[in-house]
Amino acid sequence: MQRPAATLDHWVLNWDNTRTTFLGPVNIQESIKLDANGSSNSGSLAITPYSPNGNKIPGGAVRGFVSATRVRANWNRVIRHRSATSPAHRQQTFAP
Helix, strand or coil, X not given: CCCCXXXXXXXXXXXXXXXXXXXXXXXXXXXXXXXXXXXXXXXXXXXXXECCCCCECCCCCEEEEEEEECCCCCCXXXXXXXXXXXXXXXXXXXXX
């Protein structure tokens, strides 16, 4: 069975650290595949910066590898909180 795959294509606007000078757009592309049980993924990454006028910045591209592991929340815990209108505590139990 072939693992599910995804291609991600993000465009972001890059500013200097003072947030006053626009440095140009940046394209972030990922091509990832899920493992057999769907609990992790891995794949390639490419980051390509452009000048404010839209030209690729020579030598600015970065290529790499990404990986991630799913973190599962424990939804069976009990959350206690104080009601804003009553001093008594109420209980709420959340389930998936």
